[in-house]
Amino acid sequence: MREAAFVKQNKEKWIAFEKGLEHDSLLSPDDLADGYIQLTNDLSYAQTYYAESKTLLYLNALASKAHQKIYKNKKEEGNRILDFWLKEFPLFFRQHHPTLLFAFLVFGIATAIGSISAMRDTDFVRLILGDAYVNLTLENIAKGEPTAIYKSGTMVGSFLGITLNNIKVGIFAFILGVTAGVGTVWILFSNGIMLGAFITFFYTKGVFLEANRQIWLHGTIEISVIIVAGCAGLVMGQGILFPGTYARRLSFMKAAKDGLKIIVSTLPFFVVAGFIEGFITRYSNMPDFLAFTIIGGSLCLILFYYIIYPIQIHAKYAR
Numbered sequence: 001m002r003e004a005a006f007v008k009q010n011k012e013k014w015i016a017f018e019k020g021l022e023h024d025s026l027l028s029p030d031d032l033a034d035g036y037i038q039l040t041n042d043l044s045y046a047q048t049y050y051a052e053s054k055t056l057l058y059l060n061a062l063a064s065k066a067h068q069k070i071y072k073n074k075k076e077e078g079n080r081i082l083d084f085w086l087k088e089f090p091l092f093f094r095q096h097h098p099t100l101l102f103a104f105l106v107f108g109i110a111t112a113i114g115s116i117s118a119m120r121d122t123d124f125v126r127l128i129l130g131d132a133y134v135n136l137t138l139e140n141i142a143k144g145e146p147t148a149i150y151k152s153g154t155m156v157g158s159f160l161g162i163t164l165n166n167i168k169v170g171i172f173a174f175i176l177g178v179t180a181g182v183g184t185v186w187i188l189f190s191n192g193i194m195l196g197a198f199i200t201f202f203y204t205k206g207v208f209l210e211a212n213r214q215i216w217l218h219g220t221i222e223i224s225v226i227i228v229a230g231c232a233g234l235v236m237g238q239g240i241l242f243p244g245t246y247a248r249r250l251s252f253m254k255a256a257k258d259g260l261k262i263i264v265s266t267l268p269f270f271v272v273a274g275f276i277e278g279f280i281t282r283y284s285n286m287p288d289f290l291a292f293t294i295i296g297g298s299l300c301l302i303l304f305y306y307i308i309y310p311i312q313i314h315a316k317y318a319r
Contacts, residue, residue: 217281
């Protein structure tokens with residue numbers, strides 16, 4: 001590769017890393033370490049092919065600055081856990097918004113397909129949800145309680161079972177990123193198909209509004225963080241498919257670590273969704289105002305933490 005092409009390919013990355021070194025708030029310790037490893041790889045490449053060039057001098061100086069930043073004895077201030085949730089993760093997640101959008105589109109398209117299929121073929125819902133579930137729901141609809149299934153079991157038992165199952169789905173979506181993202185796309189697609197068929201089933205039975213009011217009490221957070229978990233898997237898949245200037249093994253390890261951070265961020269939200277489903281959704285006679293307040297508040301929380309806040313904090317620290 002010619003030196004000009006090498007510089008053009010990596011210039012923005014070097015400048016961003018240099019800016020991060022000048023402003024402590026821009027780089028987390030993990031990002032600093034990852035950036036340093038990639039920089040030393042670029043430095044080795046330049047030493048081999050562009051000896052005595054200005055590019056080599058620049059990379060040497062930048063690597064020296066990064067080395068000092070990493071190994072200087074500096075006491076960490078503040079609460080590390082709080083810092084992760086309020087600054088490190090939102091700042092880190094901003095770069096993965098395009099991947100989150102892709103995960104959302106996959107899920108949204110699958111939901112539309114599931115809905116259209118359920119509208120056109122009445123047997124499709126049974127194929128997706130199973131005869132036992134459909135028959136039980138039909139009985140509940142006949143009794144005037146379409147979402148009575150959420151009242152089954154104890155509150156604590158339902159909360160624990162639902163939460164653990166949702167976390168399992170999220171982790172599975174992440175782990176399948178090791179298939180270069182194909183398995184993650186399958187998880188998003190299959191869950192989207194299921195949701196579309198499920199919602200449309202209630203529409204065809206004339207209880208769309210009543211059922212959705214209950215379903216989205218917990219579903220707003222639950223579905224949203226499943227999409228975020230899908231984003232985590234796709235991030236790992238990207239590391240395999242597009243290593244950039246990293247060695248593919250190193251790129252995979254970095255992407256897996258990034259995806260793991262995203263999965264960790266979903267755990268409290270899965271707990272909240274499980275709590276709502278176990279303790280609140282079962283009250284089908286709650287006032288509409290209260291139900292829609294919970295749904296609206298849940299949506300605002302997700303949009304703020306995963307989209308709005310990362311944009312705000314990135315704009316604040318990237319100056």
